[in-house]
Amino acid sequence: MAADDEILSVHDLRRSFGGVRALTGATFGVGRGTVTALIGPNGAGKTTLVNVVAGAMKPQAGSVVFDGRDITGRPSHDVALNGLIRTFQISREYPAMTVLENLMVSPQGQTGEHLWTVLFRPSRYRAEERAHLERALEVLADFGLYEKRNDYARSLSGGQKRLLELARAVMARPKLLVLDEPMAGINPALITRLAEHILALREREGTTFLMVEHNLDVVEDMCDNVIVMAVGRTLATGTMAELRENPEVVSAYLTGGLVDVRAQG
Numbered sequence: 001m002a003a004d005d006e007i008l009s010v011h012d013l014r015r016s017f018g019g020v021r022a023l024t025g026a027t028f029g030v031g032r033g034t035v036t037a038l039i040g041p042n043g044a045g046k047t048t049l050v051n052v053v054a055g056a057m058k059p060q061a062g063s064v065v066f067d068g069r070d071i072t073g074r075p076s077h078d079v080a081l082n083g084l085i086r087t088f089q090i091s092r093e094y095p096a097m098t099v100l101e102n103l104m105v106s107p108q109g110q111t112g113e114h115l116w117t118v119l120f121r122p123s124r125y126r127a128e129e130r131a132h133l134e135r136a137l138e139v140l141a142d143f144g145l146y147e148k149r150n151d152y153a154r155s156l157s158g159g160q161k162r163l164l165e166l167a168r169a170v171m172a173r174p175k176l177l178v179l180d181e182p183m184a185g186i187n188p189a190l191i192t193r194l195a196e197h198i199l200a201l202r203e204r205e206g207t208t209f210l211m212v213e214h215n216l217d218v219v220e221d222m223c224d225n226v227i228v229m230a231v232g233r234t235l236a237t238g239t240m241a242e243l244r245e246n247p248e249v250v251s252a253y254l255t256g257g258l259v260d261v262r263a264q265g
């Protein structure tokens with residue numbers, strides 16, 4: 001793939017925690033407009049990779065280029081303003097806020113955050129607040145959470161919290177959404193719905209997705225491209241069908257002891 005077609009280009013990322021070498025050379029590209037999966041056994045370094053790409057953690061070596069900009073080691077709020085937003089392996093909603101408030105506090109880069117605007121340009125501040133509220137209500141309707149808008153986030157089911165997590169991430173119209181196990185712990189009906197939301201967002205808003213996922217049936221159904229990680233490095237890239245034929249990939253899963261790619265899908 002030509003670098004021009006890549007919204008994200010990651011080169012030789014390395015990161016250790018004391019003696020634990022979590023990333024030992026992660027290199028891959030994510031094509032603009034694709035839904036790309038990141039798979040690999042537990043402990044392969046997937047979450048560490050997400051953390052480094054999204055600016056939650058600095059790498060010790062390597063580079064991350066996002067949408068033509070070198071963002072290596074940039075803090076997450078900076079990266080988010082450029083259009084790269086991530087979600088977490090464990091949902092991180094604000095439990096004591098309502099569903100609507102959870103969306104209203106998501107990052108926006110509003111001018112209204114500056115006191116000067118609030119005091120001296122109140123009409124502009126109000127217009128932005130109104131647009132922000134309209135966007136929040138539209139996103140909630142899209143995710144089937146509109147009826148829950150005034151409920152406390154803590155009262156939602158696990159699956160609804162997953163939807164809320166995605167809805168919050170979508171608020172800022174990201175160019176790239178990085179999802180860390182969005183389907184974990186939710187029932188099959190909701191998995192189907194979440195997958196539909198992701199594909200609809202790609203269609204409607206042109207969002208690119210990079211998604212850590214253990215459920216290989218889901219990966220096969222919805223992802224254009226799959227990146228395999230094992231022991232801190234990227235091992236192979238391709239479609240699920242191609243990867244199933246790749247002995248190195250099959251063996252990584254077997255020695256990881258968890259999933260046999262041949263037995264799934």
Ligand SMILES: Nc1ncnc2c1ncn2[C@@H]1O[C@H](COP(=O)(O)OP(=O)(O)OP(=O)(O)O)[C@@H](O)[C@H]1O
Nearest residue numbers: 017020021022040041042043044045046047048049
């Ligand atoms: N903050 C940390 N401090 C120390 N070790 C860490 C830290 N974060 C991750 N590790 C270690 O780095 C390795 C990679 O962990 P990581 O969470 O990135 O794997 P993963 O592929 O996301 O696994 P899973 O599929 O279980 O979510 C593991 O050995 C883990 O114990």
Ligand SMILES: [Mg+2]
Nearest residue numbers: 046047048089
């Ligand atoms: Mg993880």
